[in-house]
Amino acid sequence: MNTLQMCLVLSSLLFGIGLAAALARSSAILVLLGIELMLNAANLNFIAFWRFGPAPEAGTGVLFVLFAIAVAAAEAAVGLALAIALYRHQRTIRLQEATRLKG
């Protein structure tokens, strides 16, 4: 296993942890943090392929990571505002109790 494959295994394990947390936890904030971890795992892949790729001087991996970090920050801000709005309506952020739209 070379170094690039070690980086890819690390990123896949981080993705798995984030996915398990997003599926298992009830709190909206913890689900959002699991999604953030999955985004970070994708960023690890970009950097790993940029580092070991054929043309690192083009900088596409780093640029993609910078844009992904900006989008993830926007997603975290909107997601946490949604969690606060959910708490104001339901007095809880447990996702099992947010069933107002259920048919």
Place this chain on the structure above:
Amino acid sequence: MNLALIILGLVILGSAATALSIRNIVRSVLLLVASWFGIAAFYLWAGAEFAAFAQALVYGGAVSMVVLFAVLLTRRGHLDVPVPPPPPGRLLWAIVAGGAVAGIIAAAAIRTPFESLNNEAPSLPVRKLGALLMGPQAAALLVTGVLLTAALLGAVVIAAGAKDDKEGAP
């Protein structure tokens, strides 16, 4: 070189797994900050200094503070910080799903023969990065700026919409 990567991986994975399995949300966020700083150290290890500083500033500084504020604004009392554990069936299936996805991706990565790897550490100075952002990627930079502005305004409107809700309620 590989030893540093293994230590970084253990720090990142250990703190992330611990953070998302404990009950106290505040401790989860603090452990996740450690994981995010570990990822920034990975970027430094790979030679992407600017991405490492962006990761440390945005995740370690901004996102962690926003999450902590959200935790403090959405708890009912001092004793409400620990969240109830998920039901065992859902926890089991979540771990199975996460493990299956991670296993499939890791197995595909290990079995793929990566040849002609570039083993020399690349260098991307900030001046070149700035030239790229202002030149070929300027449109993406503008779109990201518009997206951040819209997300900020949307977050403020969503989080501060209490008065409208009371007026609009039947």
